[in-house]
Amino acid sequence: MHSLLRTTLVGSLPKPTWLAEPEVLWAPWKLSGAELAEAQHDALHLAADAQAHAGLDIVVDGEQTRQHFVTTFIEHLGGVDFENRETVRIRDRYDASVPTVVGPVTRERPVFVDAARALRARTDRPVKWALPGPMTMIDTLADRYYHSREELAWEFARILNEEARDLEAAGVDIVQFDEPAFNVFFDDVRNWGVKTLERAAEGLRCETVVHICYGYGIKANTDWKATLGTEWRQYEESFPLLQQSTIDIVSLECHNSHVPVDLIALLAGKKVMVGAIDVATETVETPEEVAATLRRALGFVAPDKLYPSTNCGMAPLPRGVAEAKAAALTEGARIVREELLAGKV
Template sequence: MNTLLPTAAVGSLPKPSWLAEPEKLWSPWALDADALVEGKQDALRAAVHEQRRRGIDIISDGEQTRQHFVTTFIEHLRGVDFENRETVRIRDRYDASVPTVVGAVERVKPVFVQDAAFLRQQTDQPIKWALPGPMTMIDTLADRYYNSREKLAWEFAGILNQEAKELEAAGVDIIQFDEPAFNVFFDEVRDWGMAALERAVEGLRAETAVHICYGYGIKANTDWKATLGPEWRQYEESFPLLQQSSIDIVSLESHNSRIPIEVIELIRGKKVMLGAVDVASHDIERPEEVAHTLRRALEFVDADKLIASSNCGMAPLPRDVALAKLSALSAGAALLRQELTGALV
């Protein structure tokens, strides 16, 4: 797109209360059957409307049609048993009840393609769709079949590539892979995680993005971040590998974090989707704060490669807070855009 400093929501937006319980991850649906299908579409329409009304340039579905960014994809696959659940440690951070791989995993039909086609019908602006990355998928499961994280990741990478190619055919402009596991399992990222991600994007003509975050603004994540010391340098492990990869856009947390801004230098040449609003606070950023966060990055990324975004998904936030943060994001980007161009925005 031609807009300087375009804006985007990096992940989820809160669902309306008539669709799911507010401010809760993995919230069960409040509707079922045909009413649920209709309710999801209405929520997606509302998410598009709010993004456009608040000045967001790259439109997403806000994850309105899925309960969770990983498990909703997995539940459509053959070989995964959602009845036979086990409790596992997610990203070495918190325990969760997850489904179990009991046979060969297989995608028997498209998962999000119909929803993406519906999103495409709602706007002529660029649209972005998020998929879980292969390493994060295997970290959100119990495996009783492959007995190899690497082998299962490669299976998922092939499945994700199938889905991504059909999303591209449905008109998706940017396909984003969410890989928070890249901030935890550094040896695996080097050994096979990056290669698995490359397999997932193989042959795509749409722009590709990877989102490596420090997580939703939930207690387990904020507690973990409190243990990371005065500087968070996890990105130094994956960014050199990403700089050499075929991924087009790298998404990272920045505002209200302890991530040294100079880590962006490690992905010089890539587009950068920079988190300029915090998802772990109910405080609404001032446009000047957003502009300041974005401005600091310009030493390490050209302005025409910078995308303003949220740090992570906002599903756990109150809906009015999340939407106000979108308004702040676009207002802050507009301030810096005006500063850079010297023109009225």
């Protein structure tokens, strides 16, 4: 396998129609019990095979065993009441009904390890597994016990570290932490956000990623992005801190966004996952469009540290569109890889 411009997806892929309602974000499962578990593993295998067919270098689970990228993890923890739900403001943008912390949060058993083993057995390519980051977790629930965002974040960081270590033992090569909240709560990021993220990754031998994006292409997110002006400079708050952190790879949104590409320079020395696929549109990028995004990024990151990726997850997209976008990503990366090897970039 080549070592330059290794391609991967940020996270989710569309679920099969027999598992959940297609093109609906966070759709409920159509099955339950043992039937659901078997169907999720079948979907996991299909996702792995689709990524291999598209030529992706690093395989993800596509969130086939998760209804929601945060709450599916939380619902397996002790101290959280999913019956007693409350409506809270998520990332200062939209309201959602979320579970409530009612006691000390605990992790009594691994959450994703069985699924990770199943994915590891399905592919000989490197495997990347995503977990919610501590700050994004506390922003996606109601707290009636700790009454301190920071204290709860440290508790979640400890639990995430336990899960991440078990995922590493199950054969996962890269653990990704999703932290879209880093683009919103800048004071918390500076004061304890990066520190709790490092705690979640503490002691891991595998590579670690933090993914910070502007969200799925849902109305609440597109409305918010419309207020951000002609340049989205939120990354200026977190990138200098992450450049000094123990996290190995930083994932950012790039294609069709208003993020100035030169902000990548703030991550000097880090590996960078550059979003070269827009997940907020069903229009499939051409390989040349992908290549153009990667060429711009190469002005600020070395070729051996650039990982072409998607801006965010693709769960709400039609399955065929997601597969075509994945293929465009790999073909665009191939174009630039050949240019690099020929000394043309």
